[in-house]
Amino acid sequence: MSSDGRHPGPPPPPASDPADPTAPDATAPPTVGQSLGKGAKATARGVRGAAGATGRLGRATVQRARRAAGAQGADRSGLNRLLELHACNAAGDAAVAIALAGTIFFSGATSEARGQVALFLGLTMLPFAIVAPLIGPFLDRFSHGRRWAIGATFAIRAFLCWVLAGAIASESVWFYPAALGVLVSSKAYGVTRAAAVPRLLPSEITLVKANGRVSLAGVVGATVSAPLAGAAAYFGAEWTLRYAFLVFVLGTVAAILLPAKVDSSEGERQVAVGIGAPRGTGVPAKVAFALRVNCGPRWLSGFLTMYMAFLLRAEPIEGWEDRTTLLIGLVIGAAGLGNTLGIVVASVARRINPAVMVVIALIADIAICVVAALFYSVLAIVALGLTAGLMQYLAKVSLDSTIQTGVPARYHSSAFARGDTTLQLAWVIGGFVGIAMPWIPQLGLGVAAVVLAAWAVFTLGSRPRSGGSAGADAANAAARA
Numbered sequence: 001m002s003s004d005g006r007h008p009g010p011p012p013p014p015a016s017d018p019a020d021p022t023a024p025d026a027t028a029p030p031t032v033g034q035s036l037g038k039g040a041k042a043t044a045r046g047v048r049g050a051a052g053a054t055g056r057l058g059r060a061t062v063q064r065a066r067r068a069a070g071a072q073g074a075d076r077s078g079l080n081r082l083l084e085l086h087a088c089n090a091a092g093d094a095a096v097a098i099a100l101a102g103t104i105f106f107s108g109a110t111s112e113a114r115g116q117v118a119l120f121l122g123l124t125m126l127p128f129a130i131v132a133p134l135i136g137p138f139l140d141r142f143s144h145g146r147r148w149a150i151g152a153t154f155a156i157r158a159f160l161c162w163v164l165a166g167a168i169a170s171e172s173v174w175f176y177p178a179a180l181g182v183l184v185s186s187k188a189y190g191v192t193r194a195a196a197v198p199r200l201l202p203s204e205i206t207l208v209k210a211n212g213r214v215s216l217a218g219v220v221g222a223t224v225s226a227p228l229a230g231a232a233a234y235f236g237a238e239w240t241l242r243y244a245f246l247v248f249v250l251g252t253v254a255a256i257l258l259p260a261k262v263d264s265s266e267g268e269r270q271v272a273v274g275i276g277a278p279r280g281t282g283v284p285a286k287v288a289f290a291l292r293v294n295c296g297p298r299w300l301s302g303f304l305t306m307y308m309a310f311l312l313r314a315e316p317i318e319g320w321e322d323r324t325t326l327l328i329g330l331v332i333g334a335a336g337l338g339n340t341l342g343i344v345v346a347s348v349a350r351r352i353n354p355a356v357m358v359v360i361a362l363i364a365d366i367a368i369c370v371v372a373a374l375f376y377s378v379l380a381i382v383a384l385g386l387t388a389g390l391m392q393y394l395a396k397v398s399l400d401s402t403i404q405t406g407v408p409a410r411y412h413s414s415a416f417a418r419g420d421t422t423l424q425l426a427w428v429i430g431g432f433v434g435i436a437m438p439w440i441p442q443l444g445l446g447v448a449a450v451v452l453a454a455w456a457v458f459t460l461g462s463r464p465r466s467g468g469s470a471g472a473d474a475a476n477a478a479a480r481a
Contacts, residue, residue, distance in 0.1 A: 076202060077200050077201060077202040077259075078200045078258065078259030078261065078262075079197075079200040079201065079202060079210060079213075081200075081254070081257070081258055081259060082193070082196065082197065082200055082214065082258065082262075083213060083214060083217040084217070084254065085150070085193075085251060085254045085255055085258065086193060086214050086215075086217045086218050086221070087217040087218060087220055087221030087224075088221060088247060088250055088251040088254055089154070089186075089189060089193075089218065089221070089251055090217070090218035090219070090220075090221035090222040090225070091221040091222060091224065091225030091247050092154075092157065092161075092225070092244045092247040092248045092251060093186055093222070094221070094222040094225045094226050094229060095225055095228075095229035095232075095240050095241070095243050095244035095247060096157075096161065096182055096240075096241065096244050098226065098229045098230060098233055098240055099164070099168075099229070099233065099237040099238075099240035099241045099244065100179060100237070122428070125424060125425065125428055126180060126183075126184075127180065127183040127184045127186075127187045130184050131184060131187045131188060131191065131417045131420065131421065135184070135187075135188045135191070135413075135417060137413075137414050138413075145263060146192060146195065146196050146199075146258075146262045146263050147255055147256055147258045147260075147262050147263055148255075148256065149192050150189060150192050150193060150196065150255040150258070150262075151251075151252045151253075151255035151256045153185045153186070153188045153189035153192065153255075154189070154248045154249075154251040154252040154255055155248070155249075155252045156181065156185045157181075157182050157185045157186065157189075157244075157248045158244075158245050158248035158249045158251075158252060160178045160181045160182050160185070161182065161241045161242070161244045161245040161248060162241070162242070162245045163178045164178045164179060164182070164238075164241045165237075165238040165239075165241035165242050165245070166238070168236075168237050168238045168241070169236070169238045187417075187420065190416070190420065191412075191413050191416035191417045191420065192413060193214070194211075194400055194403075194404070194412065194416045195409070195412035195413045195416060196258075196262050197210055197211060197214065197404065198404045198405075198409065198412075199261050199262050200259065200261065200262065206351060206352070206401070207400075207401040207404050207405060208346055208349070208351075208352045208354065208397055208398065208401045209346060209347060209348075209349065209352075211346065211397045211400050211401060212342075212343055212344075212345070212346025212347035212348075212349075212397055213347045215343045215346070215347075215393070215397065216343045216344065216347050219340060219343060225247065228243065229243055229244070283406075283407065283415065283418075284406045284407060285464035286355065286402055286406050286464055287399075287402050287403055287406045287407060287415070288464075289355070289358075289459065289462070289463050289464055290354060290355065290358050290398060290399045290402040290403075291399060291419055291422060291423075292458075292459045292462070293358040293359060293361075293362050293395065293459050294358060294395045294396060294399045294419075294423055294426075295422065295423065295426040295455070296361075296362040296365060296426075296452050296455045296456065296459070297361050297362060297365055297388070297391050297392040297395045297396075298392060298395075298396075298423045298424075298426040298427050298430070299426045299427065299429060299430035299451070299452070299455070300365050300369070300388055300392075300430060300448060300452060301388060301392050301427055301430065302426065302427035302428060302429065302430030302431035302434065303430035303431065303433055303434040303448055304335075304384070304385070304388055304430075304434070304448075305430075305431060305434070306430075306431040306432075306434035306435050307433075307434030307435075307437055307444055307448075308328070308331055308381065308385075308434075309328065310434070310435070310439060311439050311441060311444065312324055312327050312328050312331070312381075313328075314439045315439045315440075315441070317376075317377065317378055317381075320378065327378065330378070330382055330385075331381055331382060331384075331385040332385070333385075334382045334383070334384075334385035334386040334389065335385040335386065335388060335389035336389060337386060337389065338385065338386040338387060338388065338389025338390035338391075338392075338393070339389040339390065339392070339393045340389075341386075341389075341390050342389065342390045342391075342392070342393030342394045342397070343393060345390075345394065346393070346394065346397045352394075352398065352401075354398035354399070354401045354402045355398075355402070357394050357395065357398040358395045358398050358399065359456075359460070360391075360394075361391035361392070361394050361395035361398075362391075362395070362452065362455070362456050362459070363456065364387055364391050365387065365388060365391050365452055366449055366452045366453050366456060368383060368384050368387040368388070369384070369445050369446075369448045369449035369452060370446075370449045371383070371384075372384040372441075372445050373441070373442050373445035373446045373448075373449060374442075376441045376442060376445070384445075396423070399419060400416075403415045403416060403419060433447075433451075
């Protein structure tokens with residue numbers, strides 16, 4: 001106790017010795033460790049914030065996409081589930097296409113490459129040659145198990161993608177059989193999915209609009225999947241195929257979880273009695289008419305794909321001699337944009353008359369070929385690609401709607417398989433003609449216009465005349481347009 005009666009406080013801290021090197025200095029800058037620690041904490045907070053924002057954005061995007069898929073009664077009918085499934089299918093197919101892009105394509109546009117391209121065209125017919133006579137009737141008989149049939153097309157592709165990944169890594173001879181199996185399974189999915197759409201159609205929308213929404217879902221799925229597949233391709237094509245394997249496994253589960261009404265046979269017997277089961281290779285007149293007209297736009301697609309790929313490299317447009325790759329990209333991009341516009345139009349249009357639309361598509365293709373031949377330029381060929389892509393899709397979606405309404409449900413798979421085979425044959429014939437044509441743009445595009453005009457005369461002359469003459473109504477409407 002001190003002399004003044006107060007208890008002494010705690011002793012003051014010892015004064016720092018200026019000569020002591022271990023003494024702390026309040027004015028000294030932070031050490032490297034302290035700076036790193038603060039930086040790590042700030043980085044962690046930034047990463048957590050960015051991850052949270054990305055997660056919220058992703059969840060919001062998924063929620064908006066699901067709401068759009070379920071609009072106009074699609075959530076009640078189950079069509080939204082099919083839209084999500086088709087997006088998954090397109091995502092897997094896009095990954096397979098990216099993985100195989102460097103192995104199944106022709107690199108040069110020289111005269112020596114024509115034989116290789118002709119062989120490629122012939123090979124494209126193999127999946128369709130199998131789908132039409134074998135898989136189509138099998139799927140018809142398996143109509144009460146459509147979910148399992150669709151799921152099987154995913155499961156087979158998943159297995160074959162895994163086999164392909166190993167075949168590419170080891171350069172195995174199993175590469176080509178596995179690749180062919182993937183193509184066949186993809187076509188089998190297409191005909192089975194098309195046969196399932198009417199079962200899930202809500203009353204608020206038409207078949208054309210439903211088909212358009214399905215195709216739009218495919219575009220979204222491929223767009224989202226392509227960057228992921230491309231990133232996997234950085235490590236090798238086999239990793240892209242393993243990514244596709246995961247996507248197809250997910251699709252297998254999603255297919256099995258489709259609504260039970262996909263397997264329903266209610267109404268099939270009544271429809272078959274009312275229309276009459278087709279005998280032999282016969283199809284209803286309006287379906288045959290729509291299929292014949294569709295061969296025109298599909299022939300033009302095959303012709304332009306091969307002819308323009310050779311022409312723009314061999315005889316580039318003046319001023320574009322050093323930018324032929326960019327020019328080809330513009331034409332391909334215009335065709336893709338036209339296809340996307342067709343999907344959007346079919347998705348948002350209140351009503352599209354399929355019999356009218358197929359004729360309009362053929363006439364529009366004739367007109368744009370004439371314009372491109374007379375005014376051959378960059379703008380003309382871009383417009384040609386845009387119009388060809390747009391009209392091909394609108395004609396095809398109209399054909400799908402005609403098959404879905406005009407053919408008994410029991411025979412949908414065979415009808416779609418036969419239709420796809422016919423259209424692929426038209427595409428291949430167009431490709432062969434494009435390869436054989438001389439590289440003179442006015443001559444080549446003029447021949448295309450003449451061929452399409454002759455086909456239009458033939459198809460309109462053989463249009464159905466009974467039951468109100470749907471073909472005549474289409475021709476009159478197209479003439480007024």
